[in-house]
Amino acid sequence: MKARVLVFGWGNPSRGDDGLGAAFVGEAARRSDVEMLVDYQLQPEHALDLVGRDEVLFVDASTSGKEPFEVFELTPGPHVTVSTHHLSPGGLLAVYQRVTGKPPPRARLLAIRGWQFGLGEQLSERARQNLDAALGWWRSEAGAALAP
Amino acid sequence: MTETLRRIAIDPLSRVEGHGKVTLLLDDAGHVHEARLHIVEFRGFEAFIVGRPYWEVPVVVQRLCGICPVSHNLCAAKALDAVVGAVPPPSAVKLRRLMHAGQLLQSHALHFFHLASPDLLFGFDSDVSKRNLIGLVEKHPELAKKGVLLRKFGQQVLEAVYGKRIHGTGAIPGGVNRHLAIDARDAFLKQLPDIKAWSLDAVALARELTLKNVERHKGFGTVPSALLSLVAADGSLDLYDGGLRAKDADGRVLFDGLDASSYRHLIKEEVRPWSYMKFPYLAAMGPESGWYKVGPLARLQVCDRLSTPLAEAARRDFLASTTGINHAPLAFHWARMVELLHCAEDIEHLLHDEALVMGELVSTGERQREGVGIIEAPRGTLIHHYEVGEDDLITRCNLIVSTTNNNQAMNEAIRSVARQYIEGHRITEGLLNHVEVAVRAFDPCLSCATHAMGKMPLEVSLVDARGEVVSSLRRGDA
Numbered sequence: 001m002k003a004r005v006l007v008f009g010w011g012n013p014s015r016g017d018d019g020l021g022a023a024f025v026g027e028a029a030r031r032s033d034v035e036m037l038v039d040y041q042l043q044p045e046h047a048l049d050l051v052g053r054d055e056v057l058f059v060d061a062s063t064s065g066k067e068p069f070e071v072f073e074l075t076p077g078p079h080v081t082v083s084t085h086h087l088s089p090g091g092l093l094a095v096y097q098r099v100t101g102k103p104p105p106r107a108r109l110l111a112i113r114g115w116q117f118g119l120g121e122q123l124s125e126r127a128r129q130n131l132d133a134a135l136g137w138w139r140s141e142a143g144a145a146l147a148p
Numbered sequence: 149m150t151e152t153l154r155r156i157a158i159d160p161l162s163r164v165e166g167h168g169k170v171t172l173l174l175d176d177a178g179h180v181h182e183a184r185l186h187i188v189e190f191r192g193f194e195a196f197i198v199g200r201p202y203w204e205v206p207v208v209v210q211r212l213c214g215i216c217p218v219s220h221n222l223c224a225a226k227a228l229d230a231v232v233g234a235v236p237p238p239s240a241v242k243l244r245r246l247m248h249a250g251q252l253l254q255s256h257a258l259h260f261f262h263l264a265s266p267d268l269l270f271g272f273d274s275d276v277s278k279r280n281l282i283g284l285v286e287k288h289p290e291l292a293k294k295g296v297l298l299r300k301f302g303q304q305v306l307e308a309v310y311g312k313r314i315h316g317t318g319a320i321p322g323g324v325n326r327h328l329a330i331d332a333r334d335a336f337l338k339q340l341p342d343i344k345a346w347s348l349d350a351v352a353l354a355r356e357l358t359l360k361n362v363e364r365h366k367g368f369g370t371v372p373s374a375l376l377s378l379v380a381a382d383g384s385l386d387l388y389d390g391g392l393r394a395k396d397a398d399g400r401v402l403f404d405g406l407d408a409s410s411y412r413h414l415i416k417e418e419v420r421p422w423s424y425m426k427f428p429y430l431a432a433m434g435p436e437s438g439w440y441k442v443g444p445l446a447r448l449q450v451c452d453r454l455s456t457p458l459a460e461a462a463r464r465d466f467l468a469s470t471t472g473i474n475h476a477p478l479a480f481h482w483a484r485m486v487e488l489l490h491c492a493e494d495i496e497h498l499l500h501d502e503a504l505v506m507g508e509l510v511s512t513g514e515r516q517r518e519g520v521g522i523i524e525a526p527r528g529t530l531i532h533h534y535e536v537g538e539d540d541l542i543t544r545c546n547l548i549v550s551t552t553n554n555n556q557a558m559n560e561a562i563r564s565v566a567r568q569y570i571e572g573h574r575i576t577e578g579l580l581n582h583v584e585v586a587v588r589a590f591d592p593c594l595s596c597a598t599h600a601m602g603k604m605p606l607e608v609s610l611v612d613a614r615g616e617v618v619s620s621l622r623r624g625d626a
Contacts, residue, residue, distance in 0.1 A: 044258065045297075
């Protein structure tokens with residue numbers, strides 16, 4: 001039985017703050033009805049990971065958003081790219097809609113502000129603070145039934 | 149470059165550090181003199197690897213690319229097989245081949261269904277908002293669904309061998325970590341009829357779309373060059389192993405059957421001040437004329453045959469569509485689908501081999517100081533070369549990734565297209581579209597190491613000789 005909620009973080013942990021999405025998934029408080037998923041980047045087949053969910057929270061680093069993080073409601077949307085190396089969350093929702101013939105689950109994007117995207121495995125100090133703030137938001141969002 | 153040249157900068161994916169920026173240099177007459185595709189990723193990664201223990205490398209290099217981490221894992225493991233002095237046992241080799249075929253199938257499906265088929269279906273001049281996967285699924289929902297399911301199948305194969313979706317330890321120096329579970333094998337075999345049927349459909353669609361526009365495709369970014377690939381001892385294409393074979397632009401064999409360690413004598417790497425990416429060339433031909441193409445278009449024409457029957461028939465059909473060597477970048481798409489079919493057949497063949505579920509997984513040998521691994525990754529020949537100290541730490545790393553091997557070929561294709569479609573001294577949507585189509589045919593790893601949100605515009609700028617922007621276009625990301 002699939003978990004009702006999917007938290008899906010992506011990014012590259014070898015690229016400094018680009019690993020914020022993966023770090024969030026690694027540290028976020030767990031709940032039995034929430035599945036955590038991490039990958040390097042979004043791909044069309046991830047649409048199948050959204051099937052059967054009531055809600056999806058996408059988590060990624062942001063290069064230009066507000067600190068410490070922003071939360072956006074997502075809708076299926078167009079996507080323009082020159083390469084196979086990127087798919088937007090809105091684009092993924094549109095893939096879901098067309099492949100399944102159903103409207104996608106409620107989806108939000110948690111965009112955590114990052115600052116250093118060079119090679120290296122450590123989050124920058126500012127990104128670490130932003131991640132902690134985002135984790136706090138998640139604890140409150142997920143409610144009192146969280147596992148330790 | 150002379151001081152009188154003008155510059156047009158096309159910035160398709162300025163993700164974090166200016167990845168994938170295209171600069172067109174114009175001469176006084178307004179003709180495109182040179183095209184420069186700027187990609188910054190990989191040389192930094194070589195330095196990043198130095199100082200790490202060698203056994204950690206096959207996992208770390210997976211972060212080079214979110215699309216083909218398995219290719220880097222396998223290539224590093226092959227290089228480090230030599231370092232640990234091991235010849236991997238038959239089960240390990242077959243499991244690696246299974247991983248590789250799964251990766252190629254997945255990556256090729258992504259490229260065709262996500263990027264290429266919208267270009268081919270809707271045309272280069274169509275509304276850009278339709279010329280992508282979303283446009284594709286609106287018009288051809290069944291096609292898009294097959295693309296997603298083909299990718300999912302490849303992903304499931306990889307998860308079954310790696311044990312998890314990412315950061316897995318499939319291949320290790322000397323072998324692999326685990327067998328394929330019998331129930332997973334049986335489940336995959338049940339799916340294979342559909343996978344093969346969809347692959348055949350994809351070949352038919354790529355063929356139809358290519359032949360429908362064959363005259364236009366012939367002249368689109370077509371620049372003759374040498375071709376490079378791995379080939380098995382019997383002349384068939386070997387995506388996992390084999391010897392290096394190169395042909396010149398007319399199809400004459402330049403060298404054949406050379407082992408991985410000979411790459412450093414066959415291929416030289418030129419550094420240019422404007423790019424972090426190296427410019428490899430065949431040493432015997434020199435830097436001016438020794439650049440070459442790698443990837444599906446090269447592979448199908450360098451080898452003598454494919455080892456699987458349906459794909460070999462499709463390859464012959466592909467070859468029969470042109471006289472002589474086909475250098476058209478848009479022919480990559482059809483060639484890629486022939487390889488997709490080959491991988492589907494190869495996966496089926498491998499799944500019937502009991503060595504996947506039993507047998508030795510790792511071997512050892514006498515420790516060596518260095519090793520070279522070469523593999524045919526989805527986008528072309530991939531080379532990993534490591535030197536390791538007595539303390540087991542990497543002391544030198546040299547990577548020539550597929551995109552680097554295609555570096556000059558991409559620049560030449562872009563220059564050709566830009567010359568054909570530039571209108572005056574302005575960046576137009578039309579020019580941008582055509583440059584994008586040329587770049588997409590090669591599918592370079594533009595920025596695969598970083599994926600943060602933001603900074604995803606398509607920006608096109610015209611910069612005069614004094615460095616001032618006189619015209620620009622920006623295409624945002626939804």
